[in-house]
């Protein structure tokens with residue numbers, strides 16, 4: 408993986424929970440990746456895969472047990488003062504004083520932020536201007552999430568860490584947030600995102616990594632990760648014809664096939680070759696493949712195959 412121009416550089420990172428000397432539990436095991444300036448990198452994985460444990464090390468909230476982290480060229484734990492003013496962090500739980508209003512909260516935060524945006528501008532970014540005088544305890548879960556994002560953006564960060572930023576947002580607010588994140592990325596902000604919404608990762612990420620049991624088990628552009636998984640072709644076998652009447656499936660690049668009630672599903676990593684062979688066969692036999700549907704794997708299918716390959720285990 409490229410290093411050098413990496414705004415975030417992580418190599419052989421490890422994090423163990425528990426008392427030093429005791430066996431404990433290793434939540435991050437030998438993780439390496441780098442994120443370039445203006446790139447949006449998504450870290451995916453099932454619950455407990457180690458995403459938050461990794462991101463907290465990048466945010467300088469804990470010291471790694473092993474390996475190395477650099478953010479903007481600095482060790483985020485040892486040189487926190489050099490890095491913190493240049494990063495924006497949106498944690499999974501904001502935790503604000505519930506009696507303050509939205510505007511008071513932003514103002515309080517601005518007091519400890521260098522070069523903070525004006526309150527109105529920060530709230531405008533996330534569509535909360537109209538809620539500025541509402542107390543935190545009266546906000547909906549989605550509005551609190553948007554306030555979390557406004558606070559993360561307050562200091563115009565060069566690096567933005569977003570830990571499940573759209574959890575609890577309605578579809579419209581989620582799309583608005585995606586637009587905002589895209590705009591920030593296009594303006595040069597480097598973004599590290601964790602999310603359980605695969606559509607979000609597929610739509611936003613320039614590159615992504617999937618974690619399982621503390622390790623990265625797949626990484627690349629969404630297209631590369633998806634491309635490693637078979638495409639599917641589905642159709643109804645024409646009346647009077649059987650799968651055995653098709654050209655030899657392995658010669659068409661088919662990896663697996665199944666048939667049920669006359670519906671056939673073929674899996675292939677060579678979608679064009681398989682589809683062409685199938686369509687030529689149908690034309691030669693002058694039959695129609697009803698309900699013909701051909702599609703590449705989705706990130707969700709790839710994710711389920713990769714991340715769900717075995718149950719999370721402890722103590723390996």
Ligand SMILES: Nc1ncnc2c1ncn2[C@@H]1O[C@H](COP(=O)(O)OP(=O)(O)OP(=O)(O)O)[C@@H](O)[C@H]1O
Pocket residue numbers: 424425432434452453454455456457458459460461
């Ligand atoms: N303070 C802690 N002490 C001991 N174990 C912990 C601690 N924090 C997290 N863990 C364990 O480390 C593993 C990784 O947790 P982590 O929160 O990093 O996963 P995650 O991928 O962010 O999950 P989620 O998607 O649920 O947020 C889990 O098995 C979790 O139980």
